[in-house]
Amino acid sequence: MTPFIQCRRALKSSLVAVALSTTVSLYAPLVYADDAEDAVRELKAEVAAVVLANRTPEQITTQVGVTLRAFLARGALPEAFVKAHPGLPVTTYLLHAEPDGRFSIAVLVLRPGARAPLHDHRTWTVWGTIRGTDHEKQFERGASGEDDFPELRPISDRRVEVGEVSVVAMPPRDVHYVENVGNDVSVSVHVHGADLSRIERNRYDFERRTVFPFVQSYESGGEQ
Numbered sequence: 001m002t003p004f005i006q007c008r009r010a011l012k013s014s015l016v017a018v019a020l021s022t023t024v025s026l027y028a029p030l031v032y033a034d035d036a037e038d039a040v041r042e043l044k045a046e047v048a049a050v051v052l053a054n055r056t057p058e059q060i061t062t063q064v065g066v067t068l069r070a071f072l073a074r075g076a077l078p079e080a081f082v083k084a085h086p087g088l089p090v091t092t093y094l095l096h097a098e099p100d101g102r103f104s105i106a107v108l109v110l111r112p113g114a115r116a117p118l119h120d121h122r123t124w125t126v127w128g129t130i131r132g133t134d135h136e137k138q139f140e141r142g143a144s145g146e147d148d149f150p151e152l153r154p155i156s157d158r159r160v161e162v163g164e165v166s167v168v169a170m171p172p173r174d175v176h177y178v179e180n181v182g183n184d185v186s187v188s189v190h191v192h193g194a195d196l197s198r199i200e201r202n203r204y205d206f207e208r209r210t211v212f213p214f215v216q217s218y219e220s221g222g223e224q
């Protein structure tokens with residue numbers, strides 16, 4: 001590594017340290033693009049290795065959690081993936097989809113007060129916050145009633161701060177929502193055990209007791 005790169009990485013580390021020790025509103029800009037691209041490339045490779053080397057969703061999510069926590073600690077995401085889309089409270093970018101569909105990585109950008117609606121995943125999920133403060137509530141899906149709306153039992157309710165990760169289990173414990181409870185835009189990274197653009201999932205509207213099937217789409221951020 002050249003002294004120049006070492007210097008930049010040292011500066012990056014100090015920026016992250018400052019960010020982690022101050023309030024969210026003082027959070028430093030994300031680091032240089034070349035470091036961010038390195039970090040994303042390493043995240044993809046490490047998740048791929050974890051998925052290949054482990055058999056059960058529990059083993060995979062435990063290891064992906066370790067990998068994702070290390071990625072979040074670097075504080076590095078390309079700038080194209082951290083901006084809220086104009087006019088949208090919720091922006092979802094595709095960071096990577098493995099060609100064989102074994103996993104995908106998305107970035108969720110929430111404006112203050114915005115919530116990604118209650119939804120299921122149909123697979124395992126590990127996600128964590130890289131900027132701002134999120135809140136997550138998870139549910140277990142039970143039997144459907146006469147109106148076809150399922151029983152949704154709360155199973156966890158927590159804040160997710162910068163650097164923290166959360167695991168969403170396999171069905172039927174695969175339902176959650178994520179909302180931004182901070183004063184600034186929040187950015188989180190979500191690793192899923194499938195290419196979500198290829199599978200149908202559901203959104204759930206508690207108040208109307210309605211289930212909305214959907215297939216994930218993404219805003220353009222430029223896949224890595």
Ligand SMILES: [Fe+2]
Pocket residue numbers: 119121125176
């Ligand atoms: Fe989700």
